[in-house]
Amino acid sequence: xxxxxxxxxxxxxxxxxxxxxxxxxxxxxxxxxxxxxxxxxxxxxxxxxxxxxxxxxxxxxxxxxxxxxxxxxxxxxxxxxxxxxxxxxxxxxxxxxxxxxxxxxxxxxxxxxxxxxxxxxxxxxxxxxxxxxxxxxxxxxxxxxxxxxxxxxxxxxxxxxxxxxxxxxxxxxxxxxxxxxxxxxxxxxxxxxxxxxxxxxxxxxxxxxxxxxxxxxxxxxxxxxxxxxxxx
Amino acid sequence: xxxxxxxxxxxxxxxxxxxxxxxxxxxxxxxxxxxxxxxxxxxxxxxxxxxxxxxxxxxxxxxxxxxxxxxxxxxxxxxxxxxxxxxxxxxxxxxxxxxxxxxxxxxxxxxxxxxxxxxxxxxxxxxxxxxxxxxxxxxxxxxxxxxxxxxxxxxxxxxxxxxxxxxxxxxxxxxxxxxxxxxxxxxxxxxxxxxxxxxxxxxxxxxxxxxxxxxxxxxxxxxxxxxxxxxxxxxxxxxxxxxxxxxxxxxxxxxxxxxxxxxxxxxxxxxxxxxxxxxxxxxxxxxxxxxxxxxxxxxxxxxxxxxxxxxxxxxxxxxxxxxxxxxxxxxxxxxxxxxxxxxxxxxxxxxxxxxxxxxxxxxxxxxxxxxxxxxxxxxxxxxxxxxxxxxxxxxxxxxxxxxxxxxxxxxxxxxxxxxxxxxxxxxxxxxxxxxxxxxxxxxxxxxxxxxxxxxxxxxxxxxxxxxxxxxxxxxxxxxxxxxxx
Numbered sequence: 001x002x003x004x005x006x007x008x009x010x011x012x013x014x015x016x017x018x019x020x021x022x023x024x025x026x027x028x029x030x031x032x033x034x035x036x037x038x039x040x041x042x043x044x045x046x047x048x049x050x051x052x053x054x055x056x057x058x059x060x061x062x063x064x065x066x067x068x069x070x071x072x073x074x075x076x077x078x079x080x081x082x083x084x085x086x087x088x089x090x091x092x093x094x095x096x097x098x099x100x101x102x103x104x105x106x107x108x109x110x111x112x113x114x115x116x117x118x119x120x121x122x123x124x125x126x127x128x129x130x131x132x133x134x135x136x137x138x139x140x141x142x143x144x145x146x147x148x149x150x151x152x153x154x155x156x157x158x159x160x161x162x163x164x165x166x167x168x169x170x171x172x173x174x175x176x177x178x179x180x181x182x183x184x185x186x187x188x189x190x191x192x193x194x195x196x197x198x199x200x201x202x203x204x205x206x207x208x209x210x211x212x213x214x215x216x217x218x219x220x221x222x223x224x225x226x227x228x229x230x231x232x
Numbered sequence: 233x234x235x236x237x238x239x240x241x242x243x244x245x246x247x248x249x250x251x252x253x254x255x256x257x258x259x260x261x262x263x264x265x266x267x268x269x270x271x272x273x274x275x276x277x278x279x280x281x282x283x284x285x286x287x288x289x290x291x292x293x294x295x296x297x298x299x300x301x302x303x304x305x306x307x308x309x310x311x312x313x314x315x316x317x318x319x320x321x322x323x324x325x326x327x328x329x330x331x332x333x334x335x336x337x338x339x340x341x342x343x344x345x346x347x348x349x350x351x352x353x354x355x356x357x358x359x360x361x362x363x364x365x366x367x368x369x370x371x372x373x374x375x376x377x378x379x380x381x382x383x384x385x386x387x388x389x390x391x392x393x394x395x396x397x398x399x400x401x402x403x404x405x406x407x408x409x410x411x412x413x414x415x416x417x418x419x420x421x422x423x424x425x426x427x428x429x430x431x432x433x434x435x436x437x438x439x440x441x442x443x444x445x446x447x448x449x450x451x452x453x454x455x456x457x458x459x460x461x462x463x464x465x466x467x468x469x470x471x472x473x474x475x476x477x478x479x480x481x482x483x484x485x486x487x488x489x490x491x492x493x494x495x496x497x498x499x500x501x502x503x504x505x506x507x508x509x510x511x512x513x514x515x516x517x518x519x520x521x522x523x524x525x526x527x528x529x530x531x532x533x534x535x536x537x538x539x540x541x542x543x544x545x546x547x548x549x550x551x552x553x554x555x556x557x558x559x560x561x562x563x564x565x566x567x568x569x570x571x572x573x574x575x576x577x578x579x580x581x582x583x584x585x586x587x588x589x590x591x592x593x594x595x596x597x598x599x600x601x602x603x604x605x606x607x608x609x610x611x612x613x614x615x616x617x618x619x620x621x622x623x624x625x626x627x628x629x630x631x632x633x634x635x636x637x638x639x640x641x642x643x644x645x646x647x648x649x650x651x652x653x654x655x656x657x658x659x660x661x662x663x664x665x666x667x668x669x670x671x672x673x674x675x676x677x678x679x680x681x682x683x684x685x686x687x688x689x690x691x692x693x694x695x696x697x698x699x700x701x702x703x704x705x706x707x708x709x710x711x712x713x714x715x716x717x
Contacts, residue, residue, distance in 0.1 A: 066525050068432075068447055071439070096446025128434070138528040142380055163431045163523070164540060178540055179377070180524045183447075186431055195435075196543035199427045203546050206419035214411070217275055 032058030032137045035114065036145045037181050041130055043152035048123040048130045049078075056137060059106040059115040067098045067131035068184040074124045075131060091121070097183075100133055128189065134181045141179055148185055150174040160188035161196055236544035237378075237551055244416075244552045245393075248409045272488045276411045278501020280485055283410035285312075285476070285502065286417060286509055287363075287561035291554040292370035293618030295537075296530035298517025302448060302455030304465065306514045311469020313503055315476035318637060319483075320499040325492035326640045327483055330709055334487075334568070335480040335636070336576040342639055342710060344702035345647035346580055351654055352635070353576035356480050359627045360565045361606050366620035367558045367565075368610035370531065373617070374554060377535035387610060391603045394559045394566070409563075413556040414505055420550040421512035427542050428519040444522045451525060455518070467679030471622055474629035474685055478636035481564040484571070531617050566599045573598040623665070630661035630684025634692045643711045649696030657688025 036055040041048050056063075069075075075098060077091055092099040104115035123130055132148070139146065148164065151173050160166055163186035166174040174188065186192065272280065297305045330338060336356070340349030371390045372383025379386075426437060433440025448455040460468070476482060486495045520533040523541060527533055538550040574595035579586055586594070614620065631654040639645045661684030669680055701707075 066451060068443075068522065071443070094450035096443055096448070097450040099450075134525050136526060138526050141376060141528060141532070180527055180536060180540075182523055183525050191434065192430075195427070195430045199423050199543045200545040203419050203423040203549055206422060207415060210415040210419060214275060214415075 032056050032060050032115075034135060034137050034139045034144050034146075034181070037135075037139075037147070039132055039148045039181075039185075041148070041150045041185065043127065043150060043187075046124060048127050050119075050121050050123065050130060050132070052119045052133060054104070054117045054119075054135055055107075056104060056115045056117070056135070058137075059113055060104065060137070063102050063104050063117060064136045065100045065102065065119070065133035066136070066183060067100075067133045068129070069093065069095075069097050069131065070126060070129040070184065072126040073129075073131075075121055076124075077119070077121045098131055098133070127187070129184045129186050131184050132182060134183050139180050144179070146178055146181055148176040148178070148182075150185070150187065153187065161193050162186050162188035163192075237548040240545065240548040240552050241555075244556065247412060248556075249396075251408045251412070272485075272494070272498075273490060274494050274497035274501055276408065277485070277489045277494060277498030279411040279414035279505060280488075281482060281498055281502035282505035282509070283414045283417070283557070283560045284482055284485060284564045285506060286414075287367060287557055287621070289366055289370075289561075289618060289621035290509065290513060291417075291557050292373060292531050292534050293366065293616065293621055294513050295517040295520070295534040296532075296616060297618045298514050299521050299527070299533040300530040301459035302452075302457075302518060302521070303514070304454075304457070304459045305468075306510065307460075307465050308468045308472055309506070309510045311466075311471075311473035312476055313473075313506070314469075315473030316499055316503055316506075318473070318477040320496050322637055322641050323477060323483065324486045324495040324499060326710055328486045328489060328492045328495040334571045334575055335483050335632075336572060338483075339635060339639075339650060340576075340580075341706055342702070343635075343645065343647040343650045344706040345650070348635075348647050348650045348654075349576055350581065351651055352632070353572035355627075355631050355654060355658060356572045357569045357602065359624055359631075360481070360569050361602070361609075362620060362627070363565055363624040364562060364603070364606035365609040365614065366617045366624070367562050368607055369613065369620065370617045371555070371558050372610060373529070373531045374535045374551070377532050378539045378551060384607070384611060387607045390555070390558060390562065391607070394562045395600055395603060409556075410560045413553065413560050416549055417553040417557065418505060418508055420546060420553050421509060421516070423546050424537070424542055424550055425512050425515045425519075427546060428516060428523070428537070431541065432519065432522060444519055447522050448518060451521070455521070463673070463677035463679075467673075467677075467681060468622060470679070470685075471625040471629060471681040474633045474681060475625040478632040479628055480632070481561075481568045483636070484568055485564075529616070562603070566603055569602045570595045570599040573602070626661055626665070626679075626681040626684065627658060629681050630657035630688055631655075633657075633685055634688040638689065638692060640710060643707050644696055644701065645692060646696040646699045646701055648699040649692045649694075652695040653688040653692035656691040657684045660684045660687035 033056065034054065035057050037052065039050065039052045041050050067075075075091060075093075077100075090100070092101075100119065102117055102119065104117040107114045107116045117135070119133055148166075150166065153172075153174055160168060160174065162174070162176075163184075164176045164178040164182055166176045166188055169175050176185075294305070327338060330341070334353075336349040336352040339352040340346050368387045368390065369383075371386050375381050375386030375389075376383060429437045429440040429444075432444055445456055449457075486498075489495045489498055516537060517533060520527075520537050520541075524533075524536060527536060534554060535551070538547040538554065541547070542550060574591055578594050578598075579591050583590070615623075634653045634657065635645070635650045639650060661680045664678075664680040664683045673679060
């Protein structure tokens, strides 16, 4: 993720491209990337136990992770928090978000090696949204494998919805494989499905109303111009 | 999602092809092709202006900017709307009264010089090639996220589908298609915002807004405050505002409207549409940052939202709206650049006596050729979509604002003044961007657009003062008799 200077950068790159120099400015060191993220949420009546494993290309010394902080909820790291790493500072509770700074363990010391991080935490209180920690490294579309799995929610339809969009597996688990890691999961609910349907109905109604309104205005305009042309 | 998207896409393509074929049979001459027989009313006209303005730059680039930088980018809409109001009061009615086919036509007649018109045509072709780069790049990003197909394939598909409806029906088909597009855009956006809010906070949208605001503020306090300072916002707002007041692809649309009053009312309708769209893209960009704090690139925010967050049909409609926004802008730009080559250059310099049918054919061939050139640049990924749109806006403002806005309202401007203003403005903007912007903007806050427009204005006033005025009959068209001034 990069910021953009006030102007000129794109234009200078146009000039470079025209003179076939575009490649010369490429950075030598690639930033870390997210290769894989597997998040597993085990639900019971009072708590959601979350285990998250991240694999990264590159080995950052420290990694900052963020998650949405829903209201009326508590989040507690549990130990051992790591099979390959230890969080360096625990969870910081900020307004609206959780911040976790952790030290990934280098799994492969070869050049451009991989590193691994495992987090585990328990969420109690309101459980319709469960925080997911997002590392500050981007996924690569089409390459990064992300898997979010929810256990302990039996029953329901094969396409239960939720966020990100979950599907029900044959074993009765909920599974989502989005291209990017979200800052929370919203558990599928009847209300969520109703809202989705209401949104779809609303857009259809808006389109019909817009088209109908235009048609009515057009017809009125035609009648007016016809009346004007008849007037002496 | 894919099934829903395909159904919505097929329905949408059926509608636009129907409109295109209907328009094809109603297009008999160049006035029909370039100006829709001057039959467009205020509601369709306003929707058309909005659809032309709302491009990939908005759906992909602006959503991406709000995703990356938060709230403060929203202030640039004020500059844009100021530009629209300048157009409503000082440009649109006069241009519509004049009733030409292209903006270089206006330059030729107003300043009594075909050379000035030809220069305007050439500069339009250059600047809008940059604009097309942004559109194609946005199409490539969407295709990568949604279909996983190569950007080149997506760009060629966009060119092919847009060229079909541009070639078939000209401005008449594109005007009605853009009306449909605006309805889809506004409808999908109005539903998308509550749909995203409900992901964060269920039915408690106020709570969701408060929570999202707190989340973004804790990520980076500039997201909810001032990512950009006043210097940057003034520069961006000036780029958009000054360019929109004189943007050829928007001005050409005034020619297709019924009369001067319709042109002005269409602008007000357009600002209404844009206000709704502006608020929605701001909210969507920021909410996407809450849902996905780290995306590989900010330009992917809108495609990820449509494909992975929204309910299937709403997401599919939004994707169609995004693709159609790209297509409508590509279409508008191609109509302007095609007319620049065929009408302003070929028809006046290569074969002045060419028949109407021949000119329409040359126009159509130009459209195909001009649509392919920007693809190479788009594949180089020269910057994010919004950055490319800003660059293009700076150039348009620098060479066109003075000859169009000042030229329409100050009778002492001359042909030499207009040529000097266009060349000087373009050159000053280009040189400042390449050599001085990075070093001097942070110190003095002087942006290329301000340098370009100031240079253009100075040259216009000074050169006009010392050169021969245009013939009286040229001035009479715009200013009435000399004593009425």
